[in-house]
Amino acid sequence: MQKRKPPVSKNQQVELKIEGLSHEGAGVGRINNFTVFVPDTVPGDVVSARIISLQKNHARALYQSIMQHSPDRVSPPCKYYPRCGGCQIQHISYDAQLRYKQQLVKDAVERIGGITTHILPTLGMEYPWYYRNKAQVPVRQKGNTLNVGFYEKRSHNIVDLDNCFIQHSANNRAIAKTRSALQELLIPAYDEKNKSGVIRHIMARSSLATTEVVLVLVTPNSSPLPHQESLIRKLRRHLKELSGIVQNINPAEGNVILGNRNKILWGKAHLTESIGGYSFKISPKSFFQVNPPQTESLYSVISNYANLKGTETVLDLYCGMGAISIYLSNKAGKVIGVESVNSAVEDARINAAQNNVENTEFHVGKAEDILNLFEGNNSNPEVVIVDPPRKGCEQKLLQNIGRLQPSRFIYVSCNPATLARDLNYLTQEEDFLVQEIQPVDMFPHTSHIECVAKIIPRRDS
Ligand SMILES: C[S@@+](CC[C@H](N)C(=O)[O-])C[C@H]1O[C@@H](n2cnc3c(N)ncnc32)[C@H](O)[C@@H]1O
Incomplete structure (x- = not known):
């Protein structure tokens, strides 16, 4: 040719x-x-x-x-928007963003997945600003000052920010006050090239329910911070909502922000957030949805699709700290969560106990290995939920779910491309049918979109 x-x-x-x-x-x-x-x-x-x-x-x-x-x-309200890589579509009206995201999902499912199904209008937010409950910002030394902010579009330069329109105001305040305190005490940023300095990233995580903020300072080693006690005093004085300061140790080069070790410098390391009347303990490394109001919408779509009568066994794969399992627990017979991060599973067990939920069990392990769980006493689950990271599910897992033959299969995805790839496999190689997909806007003003796909066995269609 x-x-x-x-x-x-x-x-x-x-x-x-x-x-x-x-x-x-x-x-x-x-x-x-x-x-x-x-x-x-x-x-x-x-x-x-x-x-x-x-x-x-x-x-x-x-x-x-x-x-x-x-x-x-529209004219974007954020003065940093033209340079900052944090948002991509602030120059598009919010109504139009929702329409385009619906189209984006449709295009991915049709072109990559080869599937025609009903894509519902995107569920948006009433007030789509200051919603993010987690900010992770790199820190760079510039003379005597610190640059703190998000990466520029298509670069590793930092856009030095004093406010972000999609971050919760408590996070904006926490980052601004931390920057001033570090500068006043001359605590330097870490320099990857020279392997000198101290602070690599600042992470602020806030709770909408309790208004608490936990601050995480990422350092390359576990040495105490210079002027540590003065820093703690300053931060506590200026941030009334602060409930904990944590030093996270990440010696590894590269893009992963948090290391495996935490040292609590003051207060507590975890936050409590509330969804659907349940409260959740969230440790620094545990995954939690970044947009609490939209998490309510997302979980209510999952609950509708699960259509539970109170007797079913539900399998919640990639369960994080157990939020979906616990949210569905009072409508199901039993919920079994599987998650690969140990601390998240510990949180899930604590969360279930603190909410007096007795019909959940949580396992540390890879979702791909779930069939092992059903070799003992467990009966096959009627409902399977997966909520994988951006790379989607391994084929082995999709095959295993095919063998379990659930009557309802709900796929929650933050990446339409891998969702479409996996739906293609499920409809071509396994005997499933995609009934509909509900896009939920968890990330207004960015190009990201969350989807919930309702999948049933072809025999039931
Ligand atoms: C998108 S989050 C879902 C969290 C949870 N469903 C929620 O709504 O809070 C994906 C989760 O999958 C976990 N994970 C990643 N790979 C995994 C695997 N192979 N098996 C089990 N869990 C995995 C991550 O640690 C993370 O907690």
Whole structure:
């Protein structure tokens, strides 16, 4: 087959109508059917743009001017938005963001999954700002001051921020006060190149239910912090909502923020959050959904799809600190949670006990190995829920779930592409059918979207 020559060349100036949005939130236009991604544009815009890079089947361009504005374009409230990589679609009205996210899920499921199913309108937030309960920011030394913020778009430079529109205000305050305290005490940032200095990251985690904040300072080793006692005093004085200060030790180079060891410097390491009337203890390393109001919406969709009558055994795979298991416990006969992180399982057991829930059990292990659980006394679960990380499920797990033959299978996903890949396998290789998918906007103003897929055996359709 003859290779098709791209219809554009590098540095060429082009005029484009933006017709869609990519999964990374960039506008998508076409020139003779050749795809051009243009960040910071909106479907409906007509732009003049310069091609900055060229691949075999797509190009990337930066827009110079907008010749026609999309009706969905809005002026982003955050002054850092043009540079900061934290948000991707703040320049699009919230209603339109919800529509595009629905379309994004539909595109992924159809193109990658080869599946046509009902994709419901995205469930959005009433007030989609200041929602994130966890901030993790890198720290860099700049002369006598510290740069603290998120990474710039497509770079490892830090955008030094004093406020973030999607972070809970308590996190914004905690980070600002920590920065000032560190600067005043001349506690330096860690420098990866020279392997000198102290602070790598600051993490602030806050609870909507109790308004507590836990601060985690990530350091490369376990040495006490310079001026540790003064730092604790300052932070406690300036942050009334502070309930704990933790030193997390992460000697490893690379992108993983938290290491395995924690030292409590003051107060307690965990937070308590409340969802659906249950309270949850969350340790620094345990996964917890970042958007508490939308977590209520997400769990209520899961509960509707599970359609429990009170007698069923439910298998909650990738259960974290047990939130879904406990949320469903009063509607099920029994819930079995499986999770690979030991401390999360410890939290799950404590959470069940503290909420007086007696029909849950939690196991440390890989979801892929679940069949072992059913070799003893357990009967097969009627309902299986999976909520994997972004990379989705291993094929072995999907095969195992096929063998368990649940009558309801609920797949919760934060990545439409891997969801679509796994749905393809479940419908082609296992005998499942996807009834519908509900997108839930857990991450307003970013290109991310959470989905809940309702899957049933084909025989029941
Ligand atoms: C998206 S979180 C889901 C948490 C939980 N369902 C909730 O709503 O809070 C994914 C969880 O899967 C865990 N995990 C990752 N790989 C795993 C595996 N192979 N088997 C079991 N758990 C795993 C992670 O530690 C994390 O807690």
